[in-house]
Amino acid sequence: MGTLCGYILCFIYTLCWVICITADEIFESDLGEDMKIGLADGGYKSVKLKCGSNSMHIKLETDEDFDGVIYTRGSFHDKDSACYLDADSIREKRSFNMSFDLDKCQTKQEGKVYTNVLVLQHDKELIMPGDAAFTLECDFEKPREVTLQANLNSRESTKVISRISLTDADPGKKSKRPKRSLASPTEVEITPKSARTLSKEEL
Structure with missing residues (x-):
């Protein structure tokens, strides 16, 4: 037995x-x-970036009420208030603002170019298809070839260029630096429509 x-x-x-x-x-x-996470073609209304002499200022608007989290890549676990925003802590559910110094929030520096990645994550714990991410740049060097949103006739006197492009929200995927991005000497804005235009130009 x-x-x-x-x-x-x-x-x-x-x-x-x-x-x-x-x-x-x-x-x-x-x-x-x-x-596959990939590049998001929606889920947001617009993302605006304004580079200051020592800071990044971001305004993000969603097309629907948002109850997820917004953070700079690498700041999810620390949840530093300057780098991480939980929508539940904000009364307004469609408009969000973030500001941080260029030496904070996992910002990377290469020469005179400061780069960060902003992630719009709908679930509070997991990145899923439909989440969006944006490469943010404050460029204090001579501007490279870009798709401009403003007249840059006075670009020689411009001290900083604000640049933004769409990237993969998946932190495990190495995204190539985009060949083209939206840029302005003041505030630059990306929308789903302009992001789709850029994606076509990349092909």
């Missing part, structure tokens, strides 16, 4: 192990096909 029970338990353990392995493979397959 004891041997029979041992065989039965062994069979049950083996069956459970096979089921778990199969479930993991199916889950990974599903993630690979259906959970």
Whole structure:
């Protein structure tokens, strides 16, 4: 009787192990096909960036009430108030503002160009398809070739260029630096329409 029970338990353990392995493979397959984050073509109304002499100022508007989180990439776990915003703590559900110094919030510096990534995440814990991310740049060097939103006849006297482009919200995916972006010597704005135009120009 004891041997029979041992065989039965062994069979049950083996069956459970096979089921778990199969479930993991199916889950990974599903993630690979259906959970690609990619570039978001909606979920927001506009994102505006204004670069100051030592800071980034961001205004983000959504087309519907938003109850997720907004943060700079790398600041999710720290939840620093300057770099992380929980929509539940804001009365206005469609308009959000963030400001931080260029040496804060995981901002990266390369020469005289300061870069950050802003993430609009609808779920408070997980990045999902439909979430959006934006590369933000404050460029104190001579402006590169860009799609301009303002007349840059006086660009030689401009001290800083505000530049913004759409990027992949997935933190595990290495996004190439976009060839083109929207830029202005004052405040620059990206919308789903202008982002789609840029994406077509990248092809």
